[in-house]
Amino acid sequence: MFDYQHNLPEEFECRRQETSLKRKQTLNDAFDALITSSPLINGDEKRYEQLGLPGFASFTKALAHNSIGLVEQSSYESLLMAIQQGSQSAFEEVQLGGGKRLLTNPLNAYSFQLIGNDSHGARIAVAPEFASRNTAIDMVERYWMALSRDLRFDQYANSRLIADACEDLNNLGFEREFGFECSPETIFRGPYEGCDIGPHVSQFLLRDFQFGNQPIQQLQRYPREGLDYLTDFETWNQVNNGQINPTGSDIIDGTRYITTLRDGGQWVHLDFPHQSGLWATIILLGLKANISEASPYASEDITSSEAFGSLGGSDITVQSSLAGVYALKHAWFQKWVVHRRLRPEVYAQRLELCRRGELGQPDNPLNNDKFDGLFGSGADVWRKTSVLDRILEHNQQQNKAQSRGDQNGTWLLPMAFPEGSPTHPAYPGGHATFVAAAATIAKAFFADGEFFNPKVPIDQGQQLGDYQGPTLTVHGELNKLIANVTLFRDGAGVHWRTDGTASGLNAAFDRQGNGIETGGNLLGEKMAISMLRDIKRTYRENVGTFEFRDLGGNLVQI
Numbered sequence: 081m082f083d084y085q086h087n088l089p090e091e092f093e094c095r096r097q098e099t100s101l102k103r104k105q106t107l108n109d110a111f112d113a114l115i116t117s118s119p120l121i122n123g124d125e126k127r128y129e130q131l132g133l134p135g136f137a138s139f140t141k142a143l144a145h146n147s148i149g150l151v152e153q154s155s156y157e158s159l160l161m162a163i164q165q166g167s168q169s170a171f172e173e174v175q176l177g178g179g180k181r182l183l184t185n186p187l188n189a190y191s192f193q194l195i196g197n198d199s200h201g202a203r204i205a206v207a208p209e210f211a212s213r214n215t216a217i218d219m220v221e222r223y224w225m226a227l228s229r230d231l232r233f234d235q236y237a238n239s240r241l242i243a244d245a246c247e248d249l250n251n252l253g254f255e256r257e258f259g260f261e262c263s264p265e266t267i268f269r270g271p272y273e274g275c276d277i278g279p280h281v282s283q284f285l286l287r288d289f290q291f292g293n294q295p296i297q298q299l300q301r302y303p304r305e306g307l308d309y310l311t312d313f314e315t316w317n318q319v320n321n322g323q324i325n326p327t328g329s330d331i332i333d334g335t336r337y338i339t340t341l342r343d344g345g346q347w348v349h350l351d352f353p354h355q356s357g358l359w360a361t362i363i364l365l366g367l368k369a370n371i372s373e374a375s376p377y378a379s380e381d382i383t384s385s386e387a388f389g390s391l392g393g394s395d396i397t398v399q400s401s402l403a404g405v406y407a408l409k410h411a412w413f414q415k416w417v418v419h420r421r422l423r424p425e426v427y428a429q430r431l432e433l434c435r436r437g438e439l440g441q442p443d444n445p446l447n448n449d450k451f452d453g454l455f456g457s458g459a460d461v462w463r464k465t466s467v468l469d470r471i472l473e474h475n476q477q478q479n480k481a482q483s484r485g486d487q488n489g490t491w492l493l494p495m496a497f498p499e500g501s502p503t504h505p506a507y508p509g510g511h512a513t514f515v516a517a518a519a520t521i522a523k524a525f526f527a528d529g530e531f532f533n534p535k536v537p538i539d540q541g542q543q544l545g546d547y548q549g550p551t552l553t554v555h556g557e558l559n560k561l562i563a564n565v566t567l568f569r570d571g572a573g574v575h576w577r578t579d580g581t582a583s584g585l586n587a588a589f590d591r592q593g594n595g596i597e598t599g600g601n602l603l604g605e606k607m608a609i610s611m612l613r614d615i616k617r618t619y620r621e622n623v624g625t626f627e628f629r630d631l632g633g634n635l636v637q638i
Contacts (some may be wrong), residue, residue, distance in 0.1 A: 143159060158173060179193075196406055217253065218578060308474075369529070411603065517607050559631065581601055
């Protein structure tokens with residue numbers, strides 16, 4: 081009979097030494113990966129301060145603003161001082177506006193983590209400049225997404241609105257900035273392998289599944305069609321200044337599977353950071369998808385037992401969820417401490433100030449030295465696009481129907497949420513970062529292959545039917561999940577494309593050239609890879625090499 085007590089002190093001493101070694105290895109990996117050089121920034125804060133407009137191109141929501149929505153210098157400086165100090169007491173001294181909305185968790189930017197690389201050692205490309213063509217074309221897409229918010233995805237191919245959006249974006253040079261040409265099959269989709277194949281919505285946001293003993297239908301609550309927010313100047317200013325907080329005043333008309341950008345926007349309005357990754361892994365486990373050959377249980381190196389607390393469903397679902405939460409620490413450091421990028425709704429307000437003549441000339445708002453000085457190389461984009469007239473008309477209709485001010489229309493961005501964007505900076509997107517991290521964990525643990533029995537919404541989104549079309553893959557649908565959760569935030573008006581998805585010519589598997597490592601998707605993916613490195617050494621099983629393609633199509637081996 082085995083007598084564990086016989087060698088108990090020696091056994092525990094060996095365990096203590098092994099534990100120490102593994103923790104030191106993890107420490108050394110994180111230490112070596114922590115970049116100590118200063119992150120690069122786009123220079124917008126300094127540039128507009130020198131123009132006499134401090135905070136003009138930066139995040140200032142919930143701070144104190146003047147009557148036309150420009151931040152009060154003392155309020156903005158109090159935020160910068162708090163960020164520099166990084167302490168709880170310093171943030172208590174930030175001068176807010178109306179105080180009905182508070183800043184969203186800036187202290188999380190300074191959090192530590194004990195799995196994966198430290199957030200302060202990660203680097204991403206600088207956010208595109210306010211006055212760049214990239215930002216202007218990105219904003220044009222925000223406007224077209226807002227106008228298309230209630231159009232069903234399966235109607236894109238026959239829609240005049242979508243055709244006009246594609247023509248406008250392509251004429252402006254969308255492909256040069258974002259890596260692909262717009263068509264009804266690619267517009268408002270991600271740039272990664274699998275994103276432009278099959279239904280617009282990932283199977284992981286459509287498939288019903290079992291959560292333990294509970295059946296989960298992925299019917300989503302959908303808000304009232306045709307109802308947008310913050311289209312009049314007065315309400316916009318009150319929300320931006322934190323004088324009112326209309327959060328939670330959405331009008332919900334029913335439930336259906338995601339069929340429109342508005343539906344998708346509501347999903348990412350109320351989800352939890354770990355939800356998309358948790359759902360995806362549970363769905364794959366329920367479908368009995370193939371586990372990665374890195375697992376000795378999948379490779380049949382282990383035949384006498386089955387996976388559970390390690391390398392089994394209990395482990396996989398938790399690791400994917402945890403990656404989402406840790407990814408927020410990485411996003412928050414970049415948002416608050418480094419980039420402080422303004423939201424699209426604020427860029428649109430700057431355009432509206434020009435239209436009103438508060439900046440420049442009201443009789444010719446797009447053709448004057450003031451406009452050119454503020455919007456730089458992006459100014460020409462606004463002289464060429466056809467979207468501003470459409471937005472003016474749309475907002476005119478909104479304001480009349482809702483008895484708002486500015487019934488002749490505005491250039492403000494129609495928002496899907498009553499409160500508009502969150503009270504934290506735009507770059508990188510939090511959703512973009514945490515969904516990419518979670519999906520990367522899923523890619524590592526699940527082998528790629530055909531996604532069996534895919535579904536599409538039918539009967540006005542009330543049911544699911546069988547999908548007929550090109551083969552969908554597990555990893556392709558995970559890429560699509562990343563893009564959906566990222567771009568549904570864009571469709572709601574709260575993010576830039578570059579806040580989330582990679583840009584440039586290498587943003588997909590089949591594109592050549594060098595791209596720009598913008599956005600949260602790549603940040604979250606890198607964080608998850610470092611996390612896989614750390615958790616792999618915790619197993620007693622002989623784990624092989626995790627292999628999958630990253631968002632750029634490159635083979636990752638861990």
